[in-house]
Amino acid sequence: MSESLIRGERRRMVLKASPFDDVPAAPAELSTNIVKREYGHYLEDFVPGRVFRHPRGVTLDRGFIADYARTFMESNPIYLNVTYAHAAGYRAIPAAPHLVMNIALSLGVQTDSEKAIANLGYYDMRFLRPVYAGDTLCGMTRVVERRDRGVDKPGIATVETLAVNQRNKVVLQYRRKIMLPRRGKEALDDTPYAGENPDFPWTDLPDMRIPLARSRKGKLSLTTANSLLGAFEPGQIWLHANGRTVTDEHYPWTYKVMNTHPLHYDKLYSAGRSGPMSGEPIVYGGLIFSWLLGLASRDVSENAVWDLGYHNGFHTQPTISGDTLYAISRVLSVTPFEGDGVKEDSLGVVRMQLIGLKNLRPADALEAHGADLFAPEDGKKAAGKAKIDDKVFEIERSLLIPTHLL
Numbered sequence: 001m002s003e004s005l006i007r008g009e010r011r012r013m014v015l016k017a018s019p020f021d022d023v024p025a026a027p028a029e030l031s032t033n034i035v036k037r038e039y040g041h042y043l044e045d046f047v048p049g050r051v052f053r054h055p056r057g058v059t060l061d062r063g064f065i066a067d068y069a070r071t072f073m074e075s076n077p078i079y080l081n082v083t084y085a086h087a088a089g090y091r092a093i094p095a096a097p098h099l100v101m102n103i104a105l106s107l108g109v110q111t112d113s114e115k116a117i118a119n120l121g122y123y124d125m126r127f128l129r130p131v132y133a134g135d136t137l138c139g140m141t142r143v144v145e146r147r148d149r150g151v152d153k154p155g156i157a158t159v160e161t162l163a164v165n166q167r168n169k170v171v172l173q174y175r176r177k178i179m180l181p182r183r184g185k186e187a188l189d190d191t192p193y194a195g196e197n198p199d200f201p202w203t204d205l206p207d208m209r210i211p212l213a214r215s216r217k218g219k220l221s222l223t224t225a226n227s228l229l230g231a232f233e234p235g236q237i238w239l240h241a242n243g244r245t246v247t248d249e250h251y252p253w254t255y256k257v258m259n260t261h262p263l264h265y266d267k268l269y270s271a272g273r274s275g276p277m278s279g280e281p282i283v284y285g286g287l288i289f290s291w292l293l294g295l296a297s298r299d300v301s302e303n304a305v306w307d308l309g310y311h312n313g314f315h316t317q318p319t320i321s322g323d324t325l326y327a328i329s330r331v332l333s334v335t336p337f338e339g340d341g342v343k344e345d346s347l348g349v350v351r352m353q354l355i356g357l358k359n360l361r362p363a364d365a366l367e368a369h370g371a372d373l374f375a376p377e378d379g380k381k382a383a384g385k386a387k388i389d390d391k392v393f394e395i396e397r398s399l400l401i402p403t404h405l406l
Contacts, residue, residue: 039114040109041115043183043188044186047146048143048146050197051142054110055107056107057138059137069096072096072099072293074294075302076301077223077302078093081093089305095130098307101125101286102289108140113180114261116179116261117154118178118179121176122176127171136166137171140200141160141161142200144160145158151187152185157177160173162201213305217405218404223303232300234331234334236331238300250321254287267280267281280320283319283321289313289393292393300329303405304400305402307399311396312376314395316378316391317391323359327354328355329352329353331352333349345403346402346403349401351396351398352399353394353395356394357390365391
């Protein structure tokens with residue numbers, strides 16, 4: 001075979017022999033020659049200041065972006081309709097923010113949480129710029145704090161995670177807390193990490209590159225006025241009508257967003273665990289989060305032009321295949337939005353609490369639990385209250401919502 005290259009093609013390897021030629025086979029040394037890799041890290045590895053660079057990275061394509069938006073019930077045409085996306089100031093249909101979040105978190109599972117006992121919460125999640133088909137997302141995580149709860153207990157690590165695109169621009173940043181097992185029984189200290197780290201461009205006051213709509217007031221007629229800024233008042237409780245029964249579809253979707261934790265798709269692993277997270281594989285929480293956002297989208301985010309971020313989010317009960325999800329939103333505040341190039345009174349920020357339920361309709365949940373439904377679950381033990389078994393998720397979110405239709 002000639003090694004000359006056709007113009008425009010890259011160099012390629014030329015094999016000189018078949019890889020299937022007979023060669024002496026090595027014996028199976030069952031007692032000494034076993035290889036078993038471990039993934040994830042123990043509490044001891046989460047040294048404050050250490051940065052983990054996540055493996056792989058993923059390039060998004062248009063089909064995946066569209067399939068995700070439809071599967072997770074997005075109603076905002078920015079994520080479905082290219083004409084509307086252009087009118088809203090986007091150069092193409094962008095990836096839904098919760099898709100970006102799911103990929104960022106999932107790429108980090110192998111380093112951050114594949115050994116985790118629980119993901120304890122999301123904080124200060126901010127979307128800094130759009131992500132489009134053709135963009136490649138990579139991630140990294142920095143350890144902020146490690147709390148040792150004793151040699152016989154799992155500890156808690158607080159980490160910061162970034163997702164960056166192919167131009168090394170940050171598209172998402174957030175904090176989360178992870179409960180982790182220990183490797184041994186040695187005492188831990190807070191001596192900062194002394195090894196080499198990659199650059200970690202986190203900032204507490206990041207710039208958001210928010211697209212601005214082209215003025216088309218009401219001309220597209222693709223949404224209703226029911227979710228414009230004027231529809232929201234602090235204290236409102238929105239009961240979202242439809243539910244979504246989760247099926248075994250969650251198995252492939254867990255790996256489609258690159259999550260490698262076996263708890264979500266390995267029945268033998270799940271059955272071998274103890275406690276409330278044992279039995280059937282647990283639906284990956286990021287998928288639950290996305291379905292709840294989708295269930296709420298027709299009511300509260302159909303006209304939103306940007307997800308500013310999420311805060312104080314917790315998965316409060318596990319969900320398995322066959323459970324039916326429902327959502328409730330409570331408006332916390334409505335404030336004007338000021339930004340460069342933004343016309344006065346054209347946009348506002350609606351901050352709301354999103355509550356996720358399983359196997360219980362919103363009206364029935366409100367009747368059964370009342371105001372306790374909106375009380376943070378992580379504080380109920382200290383308050384002497386029982387957690388709500390029907391409640392699977394809670395988070396605060398901030399949406400940028402216009403005063404007029406496109």
